[in-house]
Amino acid sequence: MFNLPTENIGGQELFVLEFGDIVNYFSPYTAALFAFALIFTALAIVSRPERQVDIAFGGDAYYAKEVDVDLLRFQRFMAIACGLATLGAMVSGDVFNFTLFASLVGITNIGIVAAYKNKHVLNAAFQYGIVAMLATVPLFGGAAIILASTGTLSMWELFADGVVVPIIAKAFLVIGVMGEGMAPFYVAKAEITRAQGAPFILMVHVSSLLLFLRVIEIVISM
Amino acid sequence: MAIPPYTLGLLVAVAGLIIGFMAIVRERDDLHRILLTDLAEVLALVLIALVATDLAEALILPGLVVGISELMAVSEVYIAKEGLRKPPAKPAFRIEIMDSAPGILALILVAYGIVLSGFTGGVVAAVGAVFYFMCRDHAERFELIETVSGYAWAIWIGAFFIFMFLPGYWLFGVMMAGGAILLKVMAKMSLVGTMRGGSNV
Numbered sequence: 327m328f329n330l331p332t333e334n335i336g337g338q339e340l341f342v343l344e345f346g347d348i349v350n351y352f353s354p355y356t357a358a359l360f361a362f363a364l365i366f367t368a369l370a371i372v373s374r375p376e377r378q379v380d381i382a383f384g385g386d387a388y389y390a391k392e393v394d395v396d397l398l399r400f401q402r403f404m405a406i407a408c409g410l411a412t413l414g415a416m417v418s419g420d421v422f423n424f425t426l427f428a429s430l431v432g433i434t435n436i437g438i439v440a441a442y443k444n445k446h447v448l449n450a451a452f453q454y455g456i457v458a459m460l461a462t463v464p465l466f467g468g469a470a471i472i473l474a475s476t477g478t479l480s481m482w483e484l485f486a487d488g489v490v491v492p493i494i495a496k497a498f499l500v501i502g503v504m505g506e507g508m509a510p511f512y513v514a515k516a517e518i519t520r521a522q523g524a525p526f527i528l529m530v531h532v533s534s535l536l537l538f539l540r541v542i543e544i545v546i547s548m
Numbered sequence: 549m550a551i552p553p554y555t556l557g558l559l560v561a562v563a564g565l566i567i568g569f570m571a572i573v574r575e576r577d578d579l580h581r582i583l584l585t586d587l588a589e590v591l592a593l594v595l596i597a598l599v600a601t602d603l604a605e606a607l608i609l610p611g612l613v614v615g616i617s618e619l620m621a622v623s624e625v626y627i628a629k630e631g632l633r634k635p636p637a638k639p640a641f642r643i644e645i646m647d648s649a650p651g652i653l654a655l656i657l658v659a660y661g662i663v664l665s666g667f668t669g670g671v672v673a674a675v676g677a678v679f680y681f682m683c684r685d686h687a688e689r690f691e692l693i694e695t696v697s698g699y700a701w702a703i704w705i706g707a708f709f710i711f712m713f714l715p716g717y718w719l720f721g722v723m724m725a726g727g728a729i730l731l732k733v734m735a736k737m738s739l740v741g742t743m744r745g746g747s748n749v
């Protein structure tokens with residue numbers, strides 16, 4: 327019934343999940359990304375960093391870190407939510423759904439990086455949040471221009487040969503995803519990696535990496 | 549040569565975007581930057597709205613929701629960053645009748661509101677709740693209102709599922725939706741009663 331019209335990068339679809347006219351799909355490429363996101367979501371669920379220790383440099387001593395359990399629980403929740411949003415973005419077969427999932431990843435990333443009491447970290451998280459908010463403009467703008475110029479948002483139609491998507495819309499999509507998934511480039515990261523709940527920071531990296539890989543598949547196939 | 553309306557709209561939106569982004573670059577005050585960012589996000593909605601089809605109309609709502617939730621997240625970060633949580637404040641004035649009356653009056657109004665149900669009932673019940681919260685200390689019940697409002701929303705959605713999947717039980721669905729709307733309107737309006745100033749406002 328369904329036939330993915332591109333073999334550029336994604337390969338043929340393996341499995342199709344149909345919600346009305348929104349048709350999610352797993353190709354070998356997106357299935358691999360989905361599996362990655364699934365593994366790291368599972369890691370965020372099972373990791374228990376409540377008893378974090380620091381090694382004293384140059385000796386064999388270590389000291390226990392003081393961990394705020396409430397903040398850590400919030401951070402775990404955000405990390406799991408981020409994983410779920412990433413899962414959605416990986417298999418979405420609709421450009422607008424993809425942009426919504428991407429901005430969801432942006433929101434949860436703000437949540438993960440903001441769960442600290444440190445003033446510098448909060449300051450940086452605020453700046454990052456502003457960028458993530460601004461990034462929704464090109465993200466939704468790109469989707470809107472695609473809709474205006476081709477009349478559809480379904481990737482099944484857009485990936486076909488005859489459909490021409492304006493380069494500006496593609497550029498907007500990429501810029502938007504860059505803004506939403508900017509957390510890994512975020513200056514206070516070194517501070518965060520040493521702070522409590524470091525395993526959950528991993529989710530920030532994984533989600534934005536996977537988002538980049540997926541948006542490149544979309545842009546090349548369109 | 550006439551310019552197509554879509555192109556014209558796009559030009560206006562792009563001009564607005566340029567102005568908005570320049571303002572954000574020049575602005576130094578963090579609070580003002582949040583507001584300007586929100587303004588720029590509205591232009592994303594304008595870009596969607598320019599398409600002017602039913603589909604675009606359907607896409608505006610999720611776009612708006614995502615924008616607002618990001619705005620709320622950033623605002624929370626701002627509040628935490630600036631340490632703006634206020635210490636509890638004393639109520640402005642205190643008279644004896646404010647201790648005795650609210651319980652009875654609120655009970656009557658809420659009970660009558662439940663009989664009316666729907667929007668009207670919500671408003672009547674809310675008047676009772678507003679009065680109650682204005683007179684009594686509301687610090688902890690604020691959380692309760694949020695919880696009730698959340699449950700009401702879930703019930704409302706549940707009613708929609710009944711309409712969709714079990715249309716035979718429409719009366720049950722109507723009753724559920726009516727009760728939930730009552731709770732929802734009441735919860736929203738009773739927030740007015742907590743505006744006297746206090747630890748949560």
